[in-house]
Amino acid sequence: MNRLQAVHALGQSLWLDYIRRDLLAGGGLRRLIEQDAITGLTSNPAIFEKAIGGSSDYDAALRALVESGVQEPAELFERLAIEDIRLAADEFRKVYDQTRAADGYVSLEVSPRLAHDADGTIAQARRLWQAVGRDNLMIKVPGTPAGVAAIRTLIGEGINVNVTLLFSREAYRAVAEAYIDGIEQWTQRGEGNRVASVASFFVSRIDAALDAEIERRIAAGEGDAARLRALLGKIAIANARLAYQDYKALYATPRWQKLAQQHRARPQRLLWASTGTKNPQYRDTLYVEELIGLDTVDTVPPATLDAFRDHGEARSLLEHALGDAQKVFDEIAALNLPFAASVERLVAEGVQLFVDADDKLLAAVAKKRDAIAA
Template structure:
């Protein structure tokens, strides 16, 4: 067995992807090294990642200046920059895509976060991105909103790989899974192949614990010191909700993939829509920095790690097969306990809030980046 936990992961049925993409990691060869030495099998990106990449590097300056001279809008310049990075990353991951028969080797790019509640706009932009990038191993990220689910079904039916992002609730994950299945069924009905299409369902983790932990602390303050037993009971829940939620989602995945509708598609070559653990960097310093890696190893899953968590896991992850299947009854009991009058945490409300906040966390850097590109273009272009 390898001494690098990241290289063990694949033998446990889980793939490691990285939640980061910059021109620097492509051009310096760092991405190739991560594939070779860290077992990297795929890559995701989002507007926040590109904002940091473009604003913190001069590697994009020439392209920004050229785009401005060609009188391109800031959005057109942005797309030209990220499309180039995505294409190059897709080429680097192409051998993994081919070796795994289309299971891994994907690079994800997100549609504009402004389209999160726009079905037609999401479909149109996803198709445009897919056709412009022209890489079989690109995945288009679509948020897990009510409108997003309708778009996902249509995109899968058109043969476009989809990464369903910003999933927080198990109910929303279930809708994403059935949208994928309906899209595949539409292709079967039209006598189109389904063995060359992939999708992942990105289930967010650390943001759940951050928000729930704050509510627990607020509830403890409301109870006061006279209710010490209740306070202690509440503190025992801190840091456990996100993993419990993921374990319940995994049981839902097993339930769906055991259904007759899925089995009929699987016989025709359909690939699992794998659960992808996202938001895996630990926000609370009191928790292990590899908390959302160690506890969520499972077959037919992906863990997408930011660079710092990737390196932390390479150094000190403690892995064992199918840990996602442990303490499942306790996970269900934990969610029941949140409804108790002493605790009173409405998880439906929490998860709905997280979805809308998640969209906003991509809208703000997206808008900021377009403004920054416009300002950079003016500064770089001689008057």
């Protein structure tokens, strides 16, 4: 059993935060599934921008589409992405079947331009769900207020959803309530227990934002330097650990227990996102190691996956030192650190980063299309 398999044995699913045609066609994904117990995959506009714009892997497929008459960059990208997602979903189908639909999912994101448009999100999610045509697909929807409304409708229709860009416990709880509302709608349709969802709770970006504010205050002589310094690299993990306690409380309620017992409904698992370490002073496997816990998912970029396979420590630490996690937030309040404002800004920045990646992606596709036409 290698280190990645050991994480799986502790009850956490590891999903790959990466997609590219050569990984799918060359057998690389299959090896990760068989040798490292990788049980799912996530994608986003930034990942596709690097895959399509930064390689020649898609040139032949793109040429065939252009020569068949497809010209719009958005449609060209969607055709390429759908093919990748289908290939990945087919690779994970065995996992999906063996776990009785508990795992083995592949995620495709709605346009980031729809982050504040509930109706547009619902319409595109329905279309992508039909176009991909795989039971183990998850449609990624941002956890904005508009996204929350969309989640309720999509789950109620039996469409699997990966809710992304969650940074605060309040946002997570709103998403979890929307999921439970949707499950109640779904069970009223008498459709069984197939629908599934994860709530993607972001980690390292929180430390990057709050650490910068702490360092600024220390440098400016604002506040107690020792108390501020003690919070460096601690806030994101504390936030995630307390969110997991929220998860346990939500799914222990009589309302949920009725759904679970009468309809075999599955909880919406917490998924740790942004688990690659951004601060070079921190251990490169820090966020993976500290958040291993039962019935959770960690979506891991390739570099972090390789690092953990090499030297990660597989221990169940998600519920470790919960008192310390609460003390971190007591200190945030006492020191008047702008946690709420920071996570609100991170949501807006996260949406914009994906819009920017989408712009680059469509520009790269258009450039390749023009080269083919010439």
